[in-house]
Amino acid sequence: MNILVISFSGRKGAGNCSKISDFIQEHLHGHSVNVSSIRMADLDIESCTDCSYECFDSLQKCPKVDDLNAVYERIMESDATIMIIPVYSAAPPALYFAWRERSQSIFLTEEICQKFDRVKKAFIIIGNKDAGADGAVTIINVPQVQIQLKRFLNMFITG
Numbered sequence: 124m125n126i127l128v129i130s131f132s133g134r135k136g137a138g139n140c141s142k143i144s145d146f147i148q149e150h151l152h153g154h155s156v157n158v159s160s161i162r163m164a165d166l167d168i169e170s171c172t173d174c175s176y177e178c179f180d181s182l183q184k185c186p187k188v189d190d191l192n193a194v195y196e197r198i199m200e201s202d203a204t205i206m207i208i209p210v211y212s213a214a215p216p217a218l219y220f221a222w223r224e225r226s227q228s229i230f231l232t233e234e235i236c237q238k239f240d241r242v243k244k245a246f247i248i249i250g251n252k253d254a255g256a257d258g259a260v261t262i263i264n265v266p267q268v269q270i271q272l273k274r275f276l277n278m279f280i281t282g
Contacts, residue, residue, distance in 0.1 A: 126151065127201035128160040129194070131208045131219040132249075135164055139249050140207045147205060161197060163218040166190040170221040178228035185228035194222065195229045195239070203243040208263060210248060213255020215263055 128147050132140035141162075148158045167189040177183040185191075198204050208215050230236050246263060250256030 124155065124203070125157045125159070125201045127197055127204045128158060129198075129204060129206045130160070130162050130164075131206065131216055131222070132162075133164050133216055133218055138209075140209055143207050143247060143249070159197070159201075161194060163194075163222065166194065168194070168218065168221045168225070170217070171224045178225075178231075185225065187225070187228075191222070191225050192229070195226075198242055199235075199238045201242055203245070205245045205247060207247045207249065208259070210250025210254050210256045210259040213258040215259050219263075 126147075128144045130140040130144050132138055134140070144160050144162075148160065151158050168191050169187045169189050174186050178185050208219055230239065248256055248259055248263065250259060
């Protein structure tokens with residue numbers, strides 16, 4: 124099984140998202156699970172700006188040349204993807220929004236949509252109620268279900 128961990132934190136150093144990513148990798152080490160990670164802060168991901176809406180035409184591609192396609196390819200190559208998303212000012216960070224808003228340029232065919240949909244996805248939202256985590260969950264559109272991280276990870280170890 125291949126698990127991809129994506130951190131949407133803009134922090135280059137060791138923050139909460141990095142610690143959780145490290146915990147996931149350490150917890151799964153030694154089991155029949157291949158874990159890889161992406162730190163969005165290390166990539167070149169441009170937001171939607173200054174174009175002629177080429178992504179609305181299924182025959183054209185987004186004119187942006189950056190790392191976005193590679194991120195979606197890695198997601199679609201995984202069996203499961205865990206997205207770690209911090210809360211800044213009651214919302215996900217700009218890196219999450221750039222990734223999400225540019226998705227319209229990825230899902231141009233039904234085949235690509237199905238490939239993406241078959242990947243199990245989990246979202247770890249880093250924040251608390253006072254910091255606006257509830258609002259971020261609403262924006263991300265994740266059902267408000269509490270999952271213990273170890274229990275979630277054990278699903279991949281035990282089958």
